[in-house]
Amino acid sequence: NIGEHHPIIRQLDEAAINRIAAGEVVERPASAVKELVENAIDAGATRIGVDIADGGKILIRVTDDGCGITADELPLALSRHATSKIDGSDLLNIHTFGFRGEALPSLGAVGRLTITSRVAGADAASIRVAAGQTGPVKPAALSAGTVVDLRDLFYATPARLKFMRTDRAEAQAITDVVKRLAMAEPAIGFTLRDVSGGGEGRVVFRSDPENGDLFDALHKRLGRILGRDFADNALRIDATRDGIRLFGYAALPTYSRGAAVAQYLFVNGRPVRDKMLGGALRAAYFDFLSRDRHPAAALFLDCDPTLVDVNVHPAKSEVRFRDPGIARGLIVSALRHALAEAGHRASSTVAN
Numbered sequence: 371n372i373g374e375h376h377p378i379i380r381q382l383d384e385a386a387i388n389r390i391a392a393g394e395v396v397e398r399p400a401s402a403v404k405e406l407v408e409n410a411i412d413a414g415a416t417r418i419g420v421d422i423a424d425g426g427k428i429l430i431r432v433t434d435d436g437c438g439i440t441a442d443e444l445p446l447a448l449s450r451h452a453t454s455k456i457d458g459s460d461l462l463n464i465h466t467f468g469f470r471g472e473a474l475p476s477l478g479a480v481g482r483l484t485i486t487s488r489v490a491g492a493d494a495a496s497i498r499v500a501a502g503q504t505g506p507v508k509p510a511a512l513s514a515g516t517v518v519d520l521r522d523l524f525y526a527t528p529a530r531l532k533f534m535r536t537d538r539a540e541a542q543a544i545t546d547v548v549k550r551l552a553m554a555e556p557a558i559g560f561t562l563r564d565v566s567g568g569g570e571g572r573v574v575f576r577s578d579p580e581n582g583d584l585f586d587a588l589h590k591r592l593g594r595i596l597g598r599d600f601a602d603n604a605l606r607i608d609a610t611r612d613g614i615r616l617f618g619y620a621a622l623p624t625y626s627r628g629a630a631v632a633q634y635l636f637v638n639g640r641p642v643r644d645k646m647l648g649g650a651l652r653a654a655y656f657d658f659l660s661r662d663r664h665p666a667a668a669l670f671l672d673c674d675p676t677l678v679d680v681n682v683h684p685a686k687s688e689v690r691f692r693d694p695g696i697a698r699g700l701i702v703s704a705l706r707h708a709l710a711e712a713g714h715r716a717s718s719t720v721a722n
């Protein structure tokens with residue numbers, strides 16, 4: 371009898387689909403923090419608080435003062451492929467961090483998620499989802515913005531739980547994510563607290579909103595994150611070519627490091643990891659640094675969103691340039707120019 375041995379095709383239910391997708395979107399606590407902080411930024415927040423306990427495994431709580439979510443829309447925010455950020459007609463023209471509508475349903479599939487939110491002029495409400503089961507919308511108390519509380523990440527997926535590293539390593543990865551986003555958003559205030567011991571917890575990182583123009587604010591923020599030394603030795607970079615603008619700060623060769631640890635690239639405000647940066651920096655500093663030294667830089671490439679595809683991976687830390695050579699060439703030439711100028715300034719100061 372063929373029917374007995376024939377595998378039956380079934381449509382998976384939404385909870386199972388979310389759990390599978392969560393595997394890609396939420397690899398570890400730091401990816402959950404990234405998604406939630408990006409949502410807060412997209413919501414127009416001016417202050418974002420991140421509380422974590424036990425490396426984010428027990429608790430991740432992100433608080434913002436952004437636009438909020440209406441009570442009516444709370445269930446929608448938790449459903450798959452529901453987003454307020456794009457209408458789906460133009461995937462090449464994306465100006466927000468989010469657009470897939472996957473983060474919240476995925477987090478709700480792998481942890482106990484509570485969203486409490488308030489839109490100005492309306493009452494606050496909250497919704498809870500655990501292991502993919504969404505509860506009713508309930509009245510809540512909140513003065514403004516949104517609080518997303520994620521507990522017991524991966525409790526429903528023990529296999530994932532096993533792959534998590536020590537609390538310390540996970541907390542370090544979270545700190546790295548928050549700092550990268552804080553570099554990209556100098557006008558937003560960030561506070562990261564470790565509340566593992568309960569109570570107020572310990573401030574891991576804190577930076578009030580920076581004021582001043584683009585470069586002033588960025589310079590102050592980089593000083594807070596990469597240290598005074600970086601800020602004191604940083605050259606301002608600002609160059610445009612072929613419709614791509616490069617700006618940011620790159621340190622003098624004297625402030626180099628023994629490892630490539632302080633090299634940051636942002637594309638259209640999005641922190642990305644791209645091997646292109648390392649190669650471009652090596653080429654730019656080639657005449658200024660010995661092989662075993664690595665320059666420090668935080669560089670921002672801004673271009674028409676159609677020149678770069680951010681739709682490569684759900685976690686979106688990869689981008690694909692339509693022409694990677696242009697971006698690389700711009701970085702190399704702008705940094706070489708700035709370094710040569712700084713060299714001239716230094717030698718003329720000595721001569722005087």
Ligand code: ADP
Nearest residue numbers: 409413447453454468469470471472473474516
């Ligand atoms: P995406 O960010 O890709 O749209 P998410 O699942 O992360 O998908 O969020 C779904 C929707 O919920 C968002 O499009 C947004 O409308 C709303 N949302 C999520 N987080 C916040 C927040 N902190 N403040 C206001 N709205 C939010």
Ligand code: MG
Nearest residue numbers: 405409468473
């Ligand atoms: Mg999102």
